[in-house]
Amino acid sequence: MDYDFTSVEKKWQQRWEDSGVFHAVDGSDKPKFYALVEFPYPSGAGMHVGHIKAYSGLEVISRKRRMQGYNVLFPIGFDAYGLPTENYAIKTGLHPRVVTDRNIEKFTSQLKKVGFSFDWTRVIDTTQEDYYKWTQWIFLKMFEHGLVFRDKTLVNYCPSCKVVLSNEDSQGGHCDICHSEVVQKSKDVWYLRITAYADKLLEGLETVDYLPNVKQQQVNWIGKSTGAFVNFAVAGTDETLRIYTTRPDTLFGVTFMVMAPEHPLIDKYADKIANMDEVRAYRAECAKKTEFERTQLVKEKTGVRLSGFSAVNPVNGKEIPVYISDYVMMGYGTGAIMAVPAHDQRDYEFAQKFGIDIIEVIKGGDISKEAYAGDGEMVNSDFLNGLTDKKTSIEKMLAFLEEKGIGEKGVQYKMKDWAFNRQRYWGEPIPIVHCPHCGMVPVPYDQLPLKLPAVKDFQPGSDGESPLAKIDSFVQCKCPKCGADARRETDTMPQWAGSSWYFLRYIDPHNDQRFADFDKLKYWGQVDWYNGGMEHVTRHMIYSRFWHRFLYDIGEVPFPEPYAKRTAQGLILGPDGDKMSKSKGNVVDPNEVVDALGADVLRTYVLFMGDYEKAAPWSETSVKGCKRFIDRVWNLQEIVTDGDGYSPDLEIAFHKTAKKVSDDIEAMKFNTAIAALMTLLNKITDKGSVTRGELKAFVTMLDPFAPHVCEEIWERIGGEGMLADGKWIAYDESKTVDATIEVPVQVCGKLRATVTIPRDATADEAIAAGKAAITAQLEGKQILKEIYVPGRIINIVAK
């Protein structure tokens, strides 16, 4: 009997939809479980097998949870604002709205074809007015609380996309969207003051269950460091040159200072600096370099000494030279450093090149060769001399600095404020009005959403202006405060805006009074389990934790951290082992797999192919193994016999498998859970018959992975109701172990025999049995040690 998966899968997808079994119930008495997967960007290319793997993990867990009696919220939506759609619109002349709707429709039908158990009544689309109204609302709340500010600064700018990028979007000096080289440009930028939340984001990590490397990456990204600010006097003026250092204990080793080329003090004292021409030339040279070149192409230190401008070391009164160099960044610390060439490799290289003194203050290295960054006894350091503990030295120096009023303890973060505007059409309009009298005025809350106007021309302006700037009817408005003629902000929000709070909207997606009802937020609470890609750990994850924490602080949500648990799936690589990409032609289309082999096979294979958290290459031949597996399960119907219980010779195997599958699913070890089911199937087919009760148990366990075939078999053998809201398998712990076990017997760690002994044999009994099996090997030898690890191994050490 051939398995007609196409019609069976269609049939059950329809039944699930008609019955509403996957609808989450607000306020149900059952325990709640909120499973979240990263909603897709609906690109024109359609779904990728990577999406399937990303969703299948929590899909399996959600199906299991429902069967365990939970009220499960497993939603899906579309993160639909973004540049690819806009670029496509520019190319084809189709409106982004049309393109987006078409792509969402395509994604929806593909997702349904795989049989995911999403609650389709809660779908969200970040580009719909009733959604982005609340994105704008949250933005205005932040504005109200002083977390939004505007600054004219050098920004990362992508000349190809004609758009300003955040640091997160221009990692490595390349545009995250088109991979062009990013340049620095001076622009008006809207910032969200995420740095104000740095400590909260750091502390919050202690209360959540994220994968250790996810946590580590966020900690590194926030990049908290503790040290000191120290004020150096500028010789001959009242000016102070303020620096940040993590090693105030090395202050006696400071022999020069370095400022970033853009440091404002340089302009202030331009007439005092004798070689200003040289300085200007150096600055021009630096400005030409991109951030990427400045940081990546570390070759030789360059710089210019400021003549007529020197500083005084506050701990010993020595006058020291001041340089400018591009190895010091304006964006970190104070934009100036104290240089300790003996104990910092960069300062060392600079000192060597410019012939500056190198004074050792920590013993232990050879400073004639290189800087020594290790610990050791303090020397040449006055009151610190003789100390060997770094912590003590730092504390002593800090006390000294504070007493003299020349410095204090300080904290710095690598994380920078979030550049929040884009000069683009397809995004949420920033709901701010520029009034000549009142300045920046927020659009009143009752006028939200500030709708994105329909336009025909999505081309950005030549100087990087938003397409919205060309629409007079949008731009020209009255100031909400004073009524004067005013101009609307024409930039839109970045793609990350809509995804920064979407998990809250799923809880109450149709609410038109609030972003989500407070009682419903209380009922559903934190996302219990969030799964997604590692690439979102430092952007989306940080952003959304920030937004959520802000909403908590102003009393709008009842819990501070949005996600209780976070896991990540590994990539699916192309059959050639490379990352899948269109240009390499190694992309696997999930649609084709569903059509050729069925959704159950696709679902099973993406979880069986390897460790869920690791990357694994797609294999056209391996996927057939899963097809065979599903077909063999289908064929069990041919050998089914009457009987509700387990047959004696399979009972232990069923209990064992039930335990293993239950446990492995929780640990996301889907590959071994499926392997255990395959092993059990092999045992059944070896035996040649299966009772109805056994088959029911089997399809119950397999259901989260391959629900269509399982539902069909369940129905055909007279199972009650649907497995989708059936009951998860129970097992008896005492029946997961055999009464007798086979134990290997080693002599001096080498395997010599195996013996079958009762599971509860004592050590003496086991060893006796073991020795009996290896009498030949023990002949004429003296036994030194006898080891029995219960249930594991017998090892006799003899000489």
Next chain:
RNA sequence: GCGCCCGUGGCGGAAUUGGCAGACGCGCCGGAUUUAGGUUCCGGUGAGUAAUCGUGCAGGUUCAAGUCCUGUCGGGCGCACCA
């Protein structure tokens, strides 16, 4: 440079965390069914004639090491002149 992770058959990967290395699947070999191919079913499959040897390499700890320690080589990810 700093931080994290990983090196196991022809391939993807297992190994209850120190206890029979190679589960499960793919591939391959042989057999059955088939006119043949495909499908399906059965048997075999780390290397070696064997004793034995085998988890990137070299040491170490241990009765026992894929697992722990030291060093080294190779690969991946993240951050990066961060003061």
